[in-house]
Amino acid sequence: MSDRSHVMPTPEGEYFETSRFAGLSMIAGVVAAIALVLCVVGALVNPQQFAYSWLFGFGVFFAICAGCFFWIIVHHAVDAEWSVVVRRQLENIASLFPLFLLFFIPIVLLRHHLYEWLVIPKGTDHLLDSKRAYLNLPFFIVRALIILTFFSVMAYLFRRISVAQDRDGNPAHTLRMRKLAIASLPLFGFSLTFGAVDWFMSLNYIWFSTMWGVYIFAGAAGSSMSLLILIITWLRNSGYLKDVVSIEHYHTMGKWLLAFTVFWAYIGFSQYMLIWYANIPEETEYFILRNVESWNLMSLLLVFGRFFFPFGLLLLRSTKKKVKTLCILAGWIIFMELVDIYVIILPELHRSGMHLSIWDFFPVIGIGATLLFFYLRLVGKTSLFPTRDPRLMESLRFQN
Amino acid sequence: MRTPSGNKVYGMAAEYPSAAALYEAAKRVRDAGFKRWDVHSPFPIHGMDDAMGLGKSWLSAPVLIGGIVGFFTAITLTFGPSWFIYPLVVHGKPYDWRTVPAFFPIMFELTVLFAAFTCFFSMLIMNGLPRWHHPVFNWNRFSRVTNDAFFLVIEARDPRFTESEARQLLEETGGQHLTVIHED
Incomplete structure:
Protein backbone atom coordinates (compact mmCIF):
# COMPACT_ATOMS: atom_id res chain seq x y z
CA MET A 1 0.00 0.00 0.00
CA SER A 2 2.35 2.61 -1.27
CA ASP A 3 -0.11 5.48 -1.04
CA ARG A 4 -0.47 5.43 2.72
CA SER A 5 0.61 8.75 4.08
CA HIS A 6 3.00 7.97 6.88
CA VAL A 7 6.04 10.07 7.61
CA MET A 8 9.02 7.88 6.86
CA PRO A 9 12.66 8.56 7.63
CA THR A 10 14.97 8.75 4.67
CA PRO A 11 16.80 5.47 4.24
CA GLU A 12 20.18 7.10 4.77
CA GLY A 13 20.73 5.46 8.10
CA GLU A 14 21.55 6.79 11.50
CA TYR A 15 25.02 6.71 12.91
CA PHE A 16 25.99 6.25 16.50
CA GLU A 17 28.46 8.97 17.47
CA THR A 18 31.15 6.96 19.24
CA SER A 19 32.85 10.14 20.44
CA ARG A 20 29.70 11.18 22.32
CA PHE A 21 29.94 8.02 24.40
CA ALA A 22 33.71 8.04 24.87
CA GLY A 23 33.16 8.46 28.62
CA LEU A 24 30.94 5.40 28.85
CA SER A 25 33.38 3.44 26.74
CA MET A 26 36.23 4.45 29.02
CA ILE A 27 34.28 3.50 32.14
CA ALA A 28 33.47 0.10 30.59
CA GLY A 29 37.13 -0.39 29.71
CA VAL A 30 38.38 0.58 33.16
CA VAL A 31 35.76 -1.54 34.94
CA ALA A 32 36.59 -4.48 32.69
CA ALA A 33 40.31 -4.11 33.35
CA ILE A 34 39.89 -3.85 37.13
CA ALA A 35 37.41 -6.73 37.29
CA LEU A 36 39.59 -8.97 35.13
CA VAL A 37 42.64 -8.19 37.26
CA LEU A 38 40.60 -9.12 40.34
CA CYS A 39 39.62 -12.30 38.49
CA VAL A 40 43.29 -13.20 38.19
CA VAL A 41 43.67 -12.55 41.92
CA GLY A 42 40.65 -14.76 42.55
CA ALA A 43 42.07 -17.52 40.42
CA LEU A 44 45.25 -17.47 42.50
CA VAL A 45 43.66 -17.02 45.94
CA ASN A 46 40.71 -19.39 45.67
CA PRO A 47 40.94 -21.30 42.39
CA GLN A 48 38.16 -23.75 43.18
CA GLN A 49 35.55 -21.10 43.97
CA PHE A 50 36.77 -18.89 41.16
CA ALA A 51 36.50 -21.68 38.57
CA TYR A 52 32.78 -22.03 39.27
CA SER A 53 32.28 -18.27 39.44
CA TRP A 54 33.98 -17.81 36.08
CA LEU A 55 31.90 -20.57 34.50
CA PHE A 56 28.82 -18.79 35.86
CA GLY A 57 29.79 -15.50 34.20
CA PHE A 58 30.77 -17.29 31.02
CA GLY A 59 27.48 -19.22 30.96
CA VAL A 60 25.28 -16.15 31.38
CA PHE A 61 26.88 -14.19 28.57
CA PHE A 62 27.27 -17.20 26.32
CA ALA A 63 23.53 -17.80 26.65
CA ILE A 64 22.65 -14.18 25.93
CA CYS A 65 24.94 -13.87 22.89
CA ALA A 66 23.83 -17.23 21.51
CA GLY A 67 20.24 -16.06 21.95
CA CYS A 68 20.98 -12.93 19.90
CA PHE A 69 22.42 -15.13 17.17
CA PHE A 70 19.27 -17.23 17.29
CA TRP A 71 17.08 -14.15 16.76
CA ILE A 72 19.10 -13.17 13.68
CA ILE A 73 18.79 -16.55 11.98
CA VAL A 74 15.19 -17.27 12.90
CA HIS A 75 14.03 -13.93 11.49
CA HIS A 76 15.99 -14.47 8.28
CA ALA A 77 14.71 -18.02 7.95
CA VAL A 78 11.06 -16.98 8.13
CA ASP A 79 11.59 -13.74 6.16
CA ALA A 80 10.31 -11.61 9.04
CA GLU A 81 9.57 -7.97 8.30
CA TRP A 82 9.16 -6.43 11.72
CA SER A 83 12.64 -7.29 12.96
CA VAL A 84 14.61 -5.50 10.23
CA VAL A 85 14.89 -2.24 12.19
CA VAL A 86 16.29 -3.92 15.29
CA ARG A 87 18.40 -6.55 13.52
CA ARG A 88 21.65 -4.57 13.37
CA GLN A 89 21.91 -4.52 17.18
CA LEU A 90 21.47 -8.30 17.29
CA GLU A 91 24.23 -8.57 14.69
CA ASN A 92 26.47 -6.31 16.76
CA ILE A 93 25.99 -8.32 19.94
CA ALA A 94 26.43 -11.70 18.21
CA SER A 95 29.60 -10.41 16.57
CA LEU A 96 31.21 -10.29 20.01
CA PHE A 97 31.49 -14.08 19.93
CA PRO A 98 35.23 -14.27 19.11
CA LEU A 99 35.83 -12.89 22.62
CA PHE A 100 34.34 -16.08 24.03
CA LEU A 101 37.32 -18.01 22.67
CA LEU A 102 39.38 -15.94 25.13
CA PHE A 103 36.81 -16.23 27.91
CA PHE A 104 37.02 -20.00 27.53
CA ILE A 105 40.74 -20.10 28.43
CA PRO A 106 40.20 -19.86 32.22
CA ILE A 107 37.77 -22.79 32.00
CA VAL A 108 40.46 -24.88 30.32
CA LEU A 109 43.10 -23.78 32.82
CA LEU A 110 40.91 -24.46 35.85
CA ARG A 111 39.22 -27.54 34.40
CA HIS A 112 40.36 -29.86 37.20
CA HIS A 113 38.35 -27.87 39.74
CA LEU A 114 35.22 -28.00 37.63
CA TYR A 115 35.00 -31.36 35.98
CA GLU A 116 35.36 -34.41 38.17
CA TRP A 117 35.51 -36.71 35.15
CA LEU A 118 38.91 -35.23 34.27
CA VAL A 119 40.34 -36.16 37.66
CA ILE A 120 38.98 -39.64 38.39
CA PRO A 121 41.47 -42.23 37.12
CA LYS A 122 40.40 -44.92 34.68
CA GLY A 123 39.04 -48.11 36.15
CA THR A 124 37.55 -46.62 39.33
CA ASP A 125 34.04 -45.90 38.08
CA HIS A 126 32.51 -48.15 35.46
CA LEU A 127 29.81 -45.57 34.68
CA LEU A 128 32.40 -42.94 33.89
CA ASP A 129 34.55 -45.36 31.92
CA SER A 130 31.62 -46.11 29.65
CA LYS A 131 31.22 -42.36 29.00
CA ARG A 132 34.89 -41.70 28.32
CA ALA A 133 34.48 -41.94 24.57
CA TYR A 134 32.70 -38.60 24.87
CA LEU A 135 34.01 -37.20 28.15
CA ASN A 136 37.73 -36.81 27.48
CA LEU A 137 39.87 -33.72 27.41
CA PRO A 138 40.94 -33.59 23.73
CA PHE A 139 37.40 -34.10 22.47
CA PHE A 140 36.08 -31.60 25.04
CA ILE A 141 38.44 -28.90 23.75
CA VAL A 142 37.79 -29.72 20.10
CA ARG A 143 34.04 -29.45 20.68
CA ALA A 144 34.42 -26.12 22.46
CA LEU A 145 36.55 -24.81 19.60
CA ILE A 146 34.04 -25.97 16.98
CA ILE A 147 31.08 -24.49 18.87
CA LEU A 148 32.67 -21.10 19.55
CA THR A 149 34.17 -20.91 16.05
CA PHE A 150 30.80 -21.70 14.51
CA PHE A 151 29.15 -18.84 16.39
CA SER A 152 32.04 -16.44 15.69
CA VAL A 153 32.24 -17.15 11.96
CA MET A 154 28.51 -17.20 11.30
CA ALA A 155 27.85 -14.03 13.32
CA TYR A 156 30.67 -12.32 11.43
CA LEU A 157 29.23 -13.44 8.09
CA PHE A 158 25.71 -12.26 8.88
CA ARG A 159 26.95 -8.85 9.94
CA ARG A 160 29.27 -8.53 6.95
CA ILE A 161 26.59 -9.41 4.40
CA SER A 162 24.11 -7.12 6.13
CA VAL A 163 26.59 -4.23 6.06
CA ALA A 164 27.45 -4.98 2.42
CA GLN A 165 23.76 -4.56 1.64
CA ASP A 166 23.85 -1.12 3.28
CA ARG A 167 26.35 -0.13 0.60
CA ASP A 168 24.93 -1.63 -2.59
CA GLY A 169 21.30 -2.39 -1.71
CA ASN A 170 21.43 -5.67 -3.60
CA PRO A 171 18.44 -7.85 -2.65
CA ALA A 172 20.53 -10.93 -3.43
CA HIS A 173 22.20 -10.40 -0.06
CA THR A 174 18.88 -11.02 1.65
CA LEU A 175 18.50 -14.33 -0.18
CA ARG A 176 22.05 -15.32 0.75
CA MET A 177 21.39 -14.52 4.38
CA ARG A 178 18.18 -16.55 4.27
CA LYS A 179 20.02 -19.60 2.92
CA LEU A 180 22.76 -19.18 5.51
CA ALA A 181 20.14 -18.81 8.23
CA ILE A 182 18.31 -21.97 7.29
CA ALA A 183 21.60 -23.89 7.25
CA SER A 184 22.48 -22.30 10.60
CA LEU A 185 19.30 -23.32 12.41
CA PRO A 186 20.19 -27.01 12.94
CA LEU A 187 23.87 -26.14 13.47
CA PHE A 188 22.82 -23.60 16.08
CA GLY A 189 20.75 -26.28 17.80
CA PHE A 190 23.69 -28.68 17.90
CA SER A 191 26.14 -26.01 19.05
CA LEU A 192 24.02 -24.71 21.89
CA THR A 193 23.07 -28.23 23.00
CA PHE A 194 26.61 -29.58 23.02
CA GLY A 195 27.87 -26.40 24.67
CA ALA A 196 25.24 -26.75 27.40
CA VAL A 197 25.99 -30.45 27.85
CA ASP A 198 29.76 -30.04 27.91
CA TRP A 199 30.10 -27.00 30.13
CA PHE A 200 27.11 -27.22 32.46
CA MET A 201 25.67 -30.73 32.45
CA SER A 202 29.03 -32.49 32.72
CA LEU A 203 29.70 -30.68 36.02
CA ASN A 204 28.07 -33.84 37.36
CA TYR A 205 29.06 -36.64 35.01
CA ILE A 206 26.48 -39.06 36.47
CA SER A 357 31.23 -15.59 47.38
CA ILE A 358 32.84 -12.28 46.47
CA TRP A 359 34.48 -14.04 43.52
CA ASP A 360 31.03 -14.68 42.02
CA PHE A 361 30.78 -11.01 41.07
CA PHE A 362 34.01 -10.22 39.29
CA PRO A 363 33.67 -12.66 36.36
CA VAL A 364 30.16 -11.42 35.51
CA ILE A 365 31.25 -7.79 35.78
CA GLY A 366 34.53 -8.41 33.95
CA ILE A 367 33.02 -10.34 31.04
CA GLY A 368 30.02 -7.99 30.83
CA ALA A 369 32.13 -4.84 30.84
CA THR A 370 34.51 -6.29 28.25
CA LEU A 371 31.59 -7.13 25.98
CA LEU A 372 30.12 -3.64 26.49
CA PHE A 373 33.47 -2.04 25.68
CA PHE A 374 33.76 -3.90 22.38
CA TYR A 375 30.07 -3.42 21.61
CA LEU A 376 30.54 0.34 21.90
CA ARG A 377 33.43 0.15 19.44
CA LEU A 378 31.34 -1.91 17.04
CA VAL A 379 28.04 -0.04 17.16
CA GLY A 380 29.34 3.19 15.61
CA LYS A 381 30.94 1.48 12.62
CA THR A 382 27.69 1.01 10.69
CA SER A 383 24.22 2.47 10.54
CA LEU A 384 22.06 1.64 13.55
CA PHE A 385 19.61 -0.21 11.32
CA PRO A 386 20.03 -1.92 7.92
CA THR A 387 19.37 0.97 5.55
CA ARG A 388 18.75 -0.84 2.30
CA ASP A 389 17.13 -4.09 3.32
CA PRO A 390 14.27 -4.76 0.87
CA ARG A 391 11.90 -5.28 3.79
CA LEU A 392 12.87 -2.03 5.54
CA MET A 393 9.78 -0.05 4.47
CA GLU A 394 7.48 -2.84 5.61
CA SER A 395 9.34 -2.96 8.89
CA LEU A 396 9.10 0.82 9.40
CA ARG A 397 5.34 0.89 8.98
CA PHE A 398 4.86 -2.38 10.81
CA GLN A 399 1.62 -2.75 12.73
CA ASN A 400 0.47 -5.60 14.88
CA MET B 1 -36.08 2.00 7.06
CA ARG B 2 -37.87 0.77 3.95
CA THR B 3 -37.75 1.40 0.24
CA PRO B 4 -40.87 2.78 -1.51
CA SER B 5 -41.71 -0.76 -2.59
CA GLY B 6 -41.71 -1.87 1.03
CA ASN B 7 -38.44 -3.80 1.29
CA LYS B 8 -36.50 -3.38 4.48
CA VAL B 9 -33.10 -1.76 3.89
CA TYR B 10 -29.98 -3.39 5.34
CA GLY B 11 -27.51 -0.70 4.33
CA MET B 12 -25.60 1.21 1.72
CA ALA B 13 -22.66 -0.53 0.06
CA ALA B 14 -19.83 0.50 -2.23
CA GLU B 15 -16.97 -1.24 -3.96
CA TYR B 16 -13.39 0.06 -3.93
CA PRO B 17 -10.65 -0.65 -6.46
CA SER B 18 -7.86 -1.45 -4.02
CA ALA B 19 -7.04 -2.22 -0.41
CA ALA B 20 -5.44 1.22 -0.10
CA ALA B 21 -8.61 2.95 -1.35
CA LEU B 22 -10.68 0.92 1.11
CA TYR B 23 -8.27 1.86 3.90
CA GLU B 24 -8.61 5.58 3.15
CA ALA B 25 -12.38 5.30 2.82
CA ALA B 26 -12.60 3.55 6.18
CA LYS B 27 -10.80 6.48 7.82
CA ARG B 28 -13.33 8.92 6.28
CA VAL B 29 -16.33 6.85 7.40
CA ARG B 30 -14.84 6.59 10.90
CA ASP B 31 -14.32 10.35 11.06
CA ALA B 32 -17.89 10.96 9.85
CA GLY B 33 -19.01 9.31 13.09
CA PHE B 34 -20.65 6.12 11.86
CA LYS B 35 -20.65 3.20 14.30
CA ARG B 36 -22.53 0.36 12.52
CA TRP B 37 -20.54 -0.41 9.43
CA ASP B 38 -17.95 -2.87 8.18
CA VAL B 39 -15.37 -3.45 5.48
CA HIS B 40 -14.91 -6.67 3.51
CA SER B 41 -11.72 -7.75 1.76
CA PRO B 42 -10.21 -10.98 0.45
CA PHE B 43 -7.32 -10.73 2.94
CA PRO B 44 -6.60 -8.98 6.23
CA ILE B 45 -5.43 -5.39 5.80
CA HIS B 46 -2.80 -4.27 8.31
CA GLY B 47 -3.81 -1.18 10.21
CA MET B 48 -7.49 -1.51 9.32
CA ASP B 49 -8.46 -1.74 12.99
CA ASP B 50 -7.14 1.75 13.59
CA ALA B 51 -8.54 3.06 10.32
CA MET B 52 -11.98 1.81 11.33
CA GLY B 53 -11.59 3.19 14.84
CA LEU B 54 -12.09 -0.24 16.40
CA GLY B 55 -10.84 -0.47 19.96
CA LYS B 56 -9.38 -3.55 21.55
CA SER B 57 -11.72 -6.52 21.26
CA TRP B 58 -13.30 -7.60 24.55
CA LEU B 59 -12.88 -11.25 23.56
CA SER B 60 -9.91 -11.54 25.96
CA ALA B 61 -12.15 -11.10 29.02
CA PRO B 62 -14.28 -14.25 28.47
CA VAL B 63 -11.15 -16.15 27.47
CA LEU B 64 -9.45 -15.22 30.75
CA ILE B 65 -12.54 -16.27 32.70
CA GLY B 66 -12.73 -19.54 30.73
CA GLY B 67 -9.09 -20.25 31.46
CA ILE B 68 -9.49 -19.61 35.18
CA VAL B 69 -12.59 -21.83 35.31
CA GLY B 70 -10.67 -24.59 33.52
CA PHE B 71 -7.79 -24.23 35.96
CA PHE B 72 -10.03 -24.63 39.00
CA THR B 73 -11.92 -27.49 37.35
CA ALA B 74 -8.60 -29.30 36.98
CA ILE B 75 -7.68 -28.63 40.60
CA THR B 76 -11.00 -30.07 41.74
CA LEU B 77 -10.81 -33.10 39.45
CA THR B 78 -7.24 -33.99 40.47
CA PHE B 79 -7.00 -33.14 44.15
CA GLY B 80 -10.59 -34.11 44.93
CA PRO B 81 -10.22 -37.84 44.24
CA SER B 82 -6.47 -38.18 44.88
CA TRP B 83 -6.26 -36.34 48.15
CA PHE B 84 -9.73 -36.67 49.74
CA ILE B 85 -12.11 -39.14 48.15
CA TYR B 86 -9.85 -42.01 47.17
CA PRO B 87 -6.25 -41.49 48.29
CA LEU B 88 -3.95 -43.97 46.61
CA VAL B 89 -0.19 -44.34 46.77
CA VAL B 90 1.12 -44.34 43.21
CA HIS B 91 4.84 -44.89 42.50
CA GLY B 92 5.53 -44.34 46.16
CA LYS B 93 4.57 -40.70 45.78
CA PRO B 94 2.67 -38.79 48.45
CA TYR B 95 -1.02 -38.25 47.72
CA ASP B 96 -1.54 -34.85 49.34
CA TRP B 97 -0.65 -31.43 47.85
CA ARG B 98 2.96 -32.52 47.34
CA THR B 99 1.92 -34.66 44.39
CA VAL B 100 1.07 -31.47 42.50
CA PRO B 101 3.74 -31.97 39.76
CA ALA B 102 1.74 -34.92 38.47
CA PHE B 103 -1.31 -32.70 38.13
CA PHE B 104 0.27 -29.71 36.41
CA PRO B 105 -0.23 -31.22 32.94
CA ILE B 106 -3.94 -31.64 33.67
CA MET B 107 -4.22 -28.09 34.99
CA PHE B 108 -2.42 -26.84 31.90
CA GLU B 109 -4.57 -28.88 29.50
CA LEU B 110 -7.90 -27.94 31.05
CA THR B 111 -6.90 -24.27 31.27
CA VAL B 112 -6.05 -24.26 27.58
CA LEU B 113 -9.09 -26.35 26.62
CA PHE B 114 -11.59 -24.19 28.47
CA ALA B 115 -9.93 -21.00 27.26
CA ALA B 116 -9.98 -22.24 23.66
CA PHE B 117 -13.63 -23.31 23.81
CA THR B 118 -14.63 -20.02 25.43
CA CYS B 119 -12.68 -18.17 22.78
CA PHE B 120 -14.32 -20.07 19.94
CA PHE B 121 -17.89 -19.81 21.19
CA SER B 122 -17.54 -16.20 22.36
CA MET B 123 -16.27 -15.34 18.91
CA LEU B 124 -19.33 -16.99 17.36
CA ILE B 125 -21.66 -15.11 19.67
CA MET B 126 -19.92 -11.77 19.11
CA ASN B 127 -20.18 -12.24 15.35
CA GLY B 128 -23.79 -13.41 15.48
CA LEU B 129 -22.83 -16.79 14.05
CA PRO B 130 -23.84 -19.33 12.94
CA ARG B 131 -26.42 -18.01 10.49
CA TRP B 132 -27.80 -19.24 7.18
CA HIS B 133 -27.69 -16.05 5.25
CA HIS B 134 -26.50 -12.48 5.41
CA PRO B 135 -28.08 -9.52 3.61
CA VAL B 136 -24.81 -8.58 1.86
CA PHE B 137 -25.11 -11.75 -0.20
CA ASN B 138 -28.21 -10.23 -1.81
CA TRP B 139 -25.80 -8.12 -3.85
CA ASN B 140 -24.37 -10.04 -6.79
CA ARG B 141 -21.07 -8.18 -6.92
CA PHE B 142 -20.36 -9.16 -3.33
CA SER B 143 -19.54 -12.74 -4.33
CA ARG B 144 -16.15 -11.46 -5.49
CA VAL B 145 -15.19 -10.52 -1.92
CA THR B 146 -13.24 -13.74 -1.48
CA ASN B 147 -11.41 -13.14 -4.74
CA ASP B 148 -10.39 -9.62 -5.75
CA ALA B 149 -12.91 -7.02 -4.58
CA PHE B 150 -13.04 -4.60 -1.64
CA PHE B 151 -16.33 -3.48 -0.11
CA LEU B 152 -17.60 -1.08 2.51
CA VAL B 153 -21.13 -1.37 3.93
CA ILE B 154 -22.81 1.22 6.18
CA GLU B 155 -25.77 -0.36 7.97
CA ALA B 156 -29.18 1.31 8.09
CA ARG B 157 -29.45 0.68 11.84
CA ASP B 158 -26.63 3.16 12.43
CA PRO B 159 -28.24 6.13 14.18
CA ARG B 160 -26.51 8.55 11.81
CA PHE B 161 -27.64 6.68 8.70
CA THR B 162 -29.60 8.47 6.01
CA GLU B 163 -29.55 7.22 2.46
CA SER B 164 -28.45 10.52 0.97
CA GLU B 165 -25.69 11.14 3.49
CA ALA B 166 -24.29 7.62 3.22
CA ARG B 167 -24.40 7.76 -0.57
CA GLN B 168 -22.65 11.11 -0.64
CA LEU B 169 -19.93 9.95 1.73
CA LEU B 170 -19.24 6.74 -0.17
CA GLU B 171 -19.14 8.64 -3.47
CA GLU B 172 -16.73 11.20 -2.05
CA THR B 173 -14.37 8.47 -0.87
CA GLY B 174 -14.18 6.96 -4.34
CA GLY B 175 -16.70 4.16 -3.93
CA GLN B 176 -18.00 2.53 -7.10
CA HIS B 177 -21.17 0.60 -7.92
CA LEU B 178 -23.01 2.16 -4.99
CA THR B 179 -26.07 0.18 -4.08
CA VAL B 180 -28.76 -0.12 -1.45
CA ILE B 181 -28.80 -3.63 0.04
CA HIS B 182 -32.16 -5.06 1.09
CA GLU B 183 -32.69 -7.05 4.22
CA ASP B 184 -34.19 -10.11 2.50
Missing part, protein backbone atom coordinates in the same frame (compact mmCIF):
# COMPACT_ATOMS: atom_id res chain seq x y z
CA TRP A 207 23.48 -36.87 35.82
CA PHE A 208 21.91 -36.41 32.41
CA SER A 209 18.80 -34.85 30.91
CA THR A 210 17.77 -35.03 27.28
CA MET A 211 15.99 -31.67 27.60
CA TRP A 212 19.06 -29.87 28.82
CA GLY A 213 19.92 -28.07 25.57
CA VAL A 214 16.36 -26.88 25.08
CA TYR A 215 16.22 -25.66 28.65
CA ILE A 216 19.35 -23.54 28.22
CA PHE A 217 18.03 -22.33 24.88
CA ALA A 218 14.69 -21.25 26.40
CA GLY A 219 16.48 -19.05 28.93
CA ALA A 220 18.90 -17.76 26.29
CA ALA A 221 16.17 -16.69 23.86
CA GLY A 222 14.17 -14.87 26.54
CA SER A 223 17.12 -13.08 28.10
CA SER A 224 18.61 -12.04 24.75
CA MET A 225 15.27 -10.55 23.69
CA SER A 226 15.28 -8.68 27.01
CA LEU A 227 18.76 -7.35 26.28
CA LEU A 228 17.61 -6.24 22.83
CA ILE A 229 14.71 -4.30 24.38
CA LEU A 230 17.08 -2.58 26.81
CA ILE A 231 19.63 -1.71 24.12
CA ILE A 232 17.00 -0.36 21.72
CA THR A 233 15.52 1.74 24.52
CA TRP A 234 18.95 3.04 25.49
CA LEU A 235 19.60 4.05 21.87
CA ARG A 236 16.20 5.73 21.65
CA ASN A 237 16.77 7.60 24.90
CA SER A 238 20.08 8.78 23.45
CA GLY A 239 18.19 10.26 20.51
CA TYR A 240 18.62 7.53 17.89
CA LEU A 241 16.05 5.37 16.07
CA LYS A 242 13.27 7.78 17.10
CA ASP A 243 11.37 7.50 13.81
CA VAL A 244 12.53 3.97 13.13
CA VAL A 245 11.49 1.82 16.07
CA SER A 246 7.87 2.38 17.08
CA ILE A 247 5.73 1.09 19.91
CA GLU A 248 4.52 -1.63 17.53
CA HIS A 249 8.03 -3.10 17.50
CA TYR A 250 8.06 -3.00 21.29
CA HIS A 251 4.73 -4.78 21.30
CA THR A 252 6.21 -7.59 19.20
CA MET A 253 9.33 -7.85 21.35
CA GLY A 254 7.04 -8.02 24.38
CA LYS A 255 5.13 -10.86 22.75
CA TRP A 256 8.40 -12.74 22.31
CA LEU A 257 9.19 -12.17 25.98
CA LEU A 258 5.81 -13.65 26.89
CA ALA A 259 6.31 -16.58 24.51
CA PHE A 260 9.71 -17.46 25.94
CA THR A 261 8.53 -16.96 29.52
CA VAL A 262 5.94 -19.66 28.86
CA PHE A 263 8.40 -21.78 26.88
CA TRP A 264 10.99 -21.64 29.64
CA ALA A 265 8.43 -22.78 32.21
CA TYR A 266 7.14 -25.48 29.89
CA ILE A 267 10.59 -26.94 29.27
CA GLY A 268 11.78 -26.46 32.84
CA PHE A 269 8.73 -28.15 34.26
CA SER A 270 8.74 -30.97 31.69
CA GLN A 271 12.32 -31.74 32.62
CA TYR A 272 11.48 -31.63 36.30
CA MET A 273 8.29 -33.71 36.09
CA LEU A 274 9.77 -36.58 34.09
CA ILE A 275 12.65 -36.90 36.53
CA TRP A 276 10.36 -36.53 39.55
CA TYR A 277 7.95 -39.16 38.21
CA ALA A 278 10.52 -41.77 37.19
CA ASN A 279 12.43 -41.31 40.45
CA ILE A 280 15.71 -42.84 39.24
CA PRO A 281 18.53 -41.95 41.66
CA GLU A 282 21.08 -40.91 39.03
CA GLU A 283 18.54 -38.46 37.60
CA THR A 284 16.89 -37.12 40.75
CA GLU A 285 20.14 -36.10 42.42
CA TYR A 286 20.24 -32.92 40.33
CA PHE A 287 16.92 -31.71 41.71
CA ILE A 288 17.45 -33.04 45.23
CA LEU A 289 20.61 -30.96 45.46
CA ARG A 290 18.75 -27.85 44.27
CA ASN A 291 15.71 -28.36 46.46
CA VAL A 292 17.35 -28.66 49.85
CA GLU A 293 18.79 -26.07 52.19
CA SER A 294 18.93 -22.52 50.88
CA TRP A 295 19.11 -23.71 47.26
CA ASN A 296 15.41 -24.49 47.60
CA LEU A 297 14.70 -20.78 48.00
CA MET A 298 16.65 -20.02 44.83
CA SER A 299 14.74 -22.69 42.90
CA LEU A 300 11.45 -21.28 44.14
CA LEU A 301 12.60 -17.77 43.22
CA LEU A 302 13.12 -19.08 39.70
CA VAL A 303 9.69 -20.68 39.52
CA PHE A 304 7.92 -17.52 40.62
CA GLY A 305 10.34 -14.90 39.32
CA ARG A 306 11.08 -16.36 35.93
CA PHE A 307 7.56 -17.59 35.22
CA PHE A 308 4.56 -16.51 37.31
CA PHE A 309 5.51 -12.86 37.84
CA PRO A 310 6.49 -11.94 34.25
CA PHE A 311 3.78 -14.20 32.82
CA GLY A 312 0.99 -12.44 34.68
CA LEU A 313 2.23 -9.01 33.69
CA LEU A 314 3.10 -9.82 30.08
CA LEU A 315 -0.40 -11.22 29.46
CA LEU A 316 -1.67 -7.64 29.53
CA ARG A 317 -1.36 -5.76 26.29
CA SER A 318 -0.77 -2.52 28.21
CA THR A 319 2.49 -3.94 29.64
CA LYS A 320 3.83 -4.74 26.21
CA LYS A 321 2.87 -1.34 24.83
CA LYS A 322 4.50 0.69 27.60
CA VAL A 323 8.24 1.06 27.11
CA LYS A 324 8.99 1.69 30.77
CA THR A 325 7.23 -1.37 32.21
CA LEU A 326 8.60 -3.53 29.41
CA CYS A 327 12.13 -2.38 30.22
CA ILE A 328 11.71 -3.10 33.92
CA LEU A 329 10.49 -6.60 33.05
CA ALA A 330 13.34 -7.08 30.57
CA GLY A 331 15.87 -6.16 33.27
CA TRP A 332 14.15 -8.54 35.67
CA ILE A 333 14.29 -11.39 33.14
CA ILE A 334 18.03 -10.84 32.63
CA PHE A 335 18.45 -10.94 36.40
CA MET A 336 16.48 -14.20 36.41
CA GLU A 337 18.81 -15.60 33.76
CA LEU A 338 21.68 -14.85 36.15
CA VAL A 339 19.83 -16.70 38.92
CA ASP A 340 19.04 -19.58 36.56
CA ILE A 341 22.65 -20.13 35.50
CA TYR A 342 23.78 -19.61 39.11
CA VAL A 343 21.45 -22.35 40.34
CA ILE A 344 22.71 -24.61 37.55
CA ILE A 345 26.41 -24.20 38.33
CA LEU A 346 27.12 -23.19 41.91
CA PRO A 347 25.25 -25.98 43.79
CA GLU A 348 27.80 -28.41 42.38
CA LEU A 349 30.41 -26.61 44.51
CA HIS A 350 28.38 -25.63 47.58
CA ARG A 351 26.39 -28.79 48.06
CA SER A 352 25.07 -27.93 51.49
CA GLY A 353 23.42 -24.63 50.67
CA MET A 354 23.93 -21.36 48.90
CA HIS A 355 27.15 -19.54 49.64
CA LEU A 356 27.53 -16.25 47.79
